[in-house]
Amino acid sequence: MQTFDLESMGLRDLNAALQGQGPDTNETSREVVNPRGSHALAVGLDAPLDVTVHGSTGYYCAGMNSRATIRITGSAGPGVAENMMSGTVIVEGDASQYAGATGHGGLLVIRGNASSRCGISMKGIDIVVGGDVGHMSAFMAQKGNLVICGDAGDALGDSIYEARLFLRGRAKGLGADCVEKEMRPEHLELLAGLLDRAGMNARPEDFRRYGSARGLYHFDIDNAY
Amino acid sequence: MCGIVGLFLKDDGLRPELGAMLTEMLVTMTDRGPDSAGLAVYTPGREPGQAKLTVQAADPSDFEGLDREISGVVGADVAMTVKDSHAVIGLPREMLDRGRTALRDLRPDIRVMSAGETIEIYKEVGLPGDVAKRFDIPGLQGTHGIGHSRMATESAVTTLGAHPFSTGADQCLVHNGSLSNHNSLRRKLAREGVAVETENDTEVAAAYLTREMQQGSSLGRALESGLADLDGFYTFVVGTRDGFGVVRDPIACKPAVMAETDQYVAFGSEYRALVGLPGIDIARVWEPEPATVYFWKH
Known part of the structure; x- marks a missing residue:
């Protein structure tokens, strides 16, 4: 296992070392110490590495991740795992605003709470949050699954397309065109798989499903101002 | 952008360190606001x-x-x-x-x-570290303080455009964000006889709070009415003789992190600003909710 000390190494060298890793390496485990809330840690990885960041991170940690597993033992600043393509990102603490924004694939697990705009414009990523999410989460969410084990803030799923939202607690309010939908057996099965992969101890039967009423898909004169 | 830091001490033993702690916090926020910097320190x-x-x-x-x-x-x-x-x-x-x-x-x-x-406000054009050094902020003792690093968007980079702004005796305000109705509000306040010296949007918010409090509102009530009357993006941190408050607009896109231990309550635009504080690893760390007024008092 290789350990990188961000304080002595600096951000550019750390990211270059992680990004330069070939796909065929046997030795995949990496540790990063002294993150001290720094920005853009472990971004743009494109190999099946297993990276653990010991501490809390600033803006955009694990952005654009492809194939790597990145674990943050503390909390993450704004935009964690933004535009993730594949792989897994795990935040042991809380995540700040727009976690998992625009993600195309992979799994983002937040064991604590996520702040506002979690999963905004998500395009295929799966996000599992152990606690609550803030307002405007899954705004314009297009594809993928957002699982919330706690409560949701105001305007959940505003202007949502075809992403699926699973909520165990209560939403302060649903956004425009977001409605509760029937939880069918295939959804219970999907949710059970997501909870299992995220290591969350929750029963799929306790969740409700929300999605798009598809009322905003076509122009309607009554929606014009 | 702009960076804000705030530190409200519960442990009197830390008072001699206040200026040094605030300076260290503010210097980490230099890249959020290299234009000018200011600090309000409450030194009895x-x-x-x-x-x-x-x-x-x-x-x-x-x-x-x-x-x-x-x-x-x-x-x-x-x-x-x-x-x-x-x-x-x-x-x-x-x-x-x-x-x-x-x-x-x-x-x-x-x-x-x-x-x-008890309040002393120092502010000038320049990097936070240089401004703090000019006024020997690390040598100041005190009960609580607020710092601001400015990246100007709404008005010129001048001493008077820097934060904090005084909102009355022993009161001050710092702001991260931009107000969109500051011109109309400035005209409205001028008609009511409230003078605003600069073109700066935050000074209008400070004048607004001053006016509300002159009309009998508490600071908490004034901040709550501000949620209805101030349009735009803001994270505000305010200081009073014995207190320290935080409020974010309902959209809350301007960042804010808070930490609390038995020794202090601290505010940072980012977690980076808090990492040097004693006991931060065991502190309760959270993001203040949108459109919610937080206040701590000695």
């Missing part, structure tokens, strides 16, 4: 019944003999400490208004940064 004096004016002069030679001249007008002892472009003028509490009037008559070009029993 040794003698009760005393108050102070913190003033700024474009030409520090204006301070020469000023303490004697003010003393002559108000008829009381006046003590002045000059720090670079600023000076702290100490005088009896009941003489504060007379001292301010005397200052305006004697040196019309000198600007009052703050007035009150």
Whole structure:
């Protein structure tokens, strides 16, 4: 296992070392110490590495991740795992605003709470949050699954397309065109798989499903101002 | 962008370290706001019944003999400490208004940064580390303080456009964000006789809060009415003689992180600003909710 000390190494060298890793390496485990809330840690990885960041991170940690597993033992600043393509990102603490924004694939697990705009414009990523999410989460969410084990803030799923939202607690309010939908057996099965992969101890039967009423898909004169 | 830091001490043992801790926090926020910087530090004096004016002069030679001249007008002892472009003028509490009037008559070009029993506001154009050094902020003791690093968006990079802004005796405001209705609000306040000196949006918010409190609102109530009357993006941090408050607009896109231990309550635009604080690893760390007024008092 290789350990990188961000304080002595600096951000550019750390990211270059992680990004330069070939796909065929046997030795995949990496540790990063002294993150001290720094920005853009472990971004743009494109190999099946297993990276653990010991501490809390600033803006955009694990952005654009492809194939790597990145674990943050503390909390993450704004935009964690933004535009993730594949792989897994795990935040042991809380995540700040727009976690998992625009993600195309992979799994983002937040064991604590996520702040506002979690999963905004998500395009295929799966996000599992152990606690609550803030307002405007899954705004314009297009594809993928957002699982919330706690409560949701105001305007959940505003202007949502075809992403699926699973909520165990209560939403302060649903956004425009977001409605509760029937939880069918295939959804219970999907949710059970997501909870299992995220290591969350929750029963799929306790969740409700929300999605798009598809009322905003076509122009309607009554929606014009 | 802009960066905000705030530190409210619960443990009196940390008071001698306040200035040094605040400076370290603010320096980490340099890349959020390299244009100008300012700090409000609440430093109780040794003698009760005393108050102070913190003033700024474009030409520090204006301070020469000023303490004697003010003393002559108000008829009381006046003590002045000059720090670079600023000076702290100490005088009896009941003489504060007379001292301010005397200052305006004697040196019309000198600007009052703050007035009150414990507050001192220092602000200038430049990097946070340089500004803190000019005024020896690391050497200041105190009960609580607020710092701001500015990246200007709404008005020019000048000393008076820097934060914090005074909103009344022992009160101040700093802001990260931009207000979109500050011009109409400035005109409205002007019609009501509330003067705003600069084109800066935050100064309008400060004047608005001052007006609300002059009409009888508490600071908490004034901040709550601000949620309805101030349009735009903001994270505000406010200071009073014995308190410290935080409010974010309902969209809350301007970042804010708070940490609390038995020793302090701390605010940072980012977690980076908090990492040097004692016991941060075991602190309760959270993001303040949108459209919610938070307040701590000694």
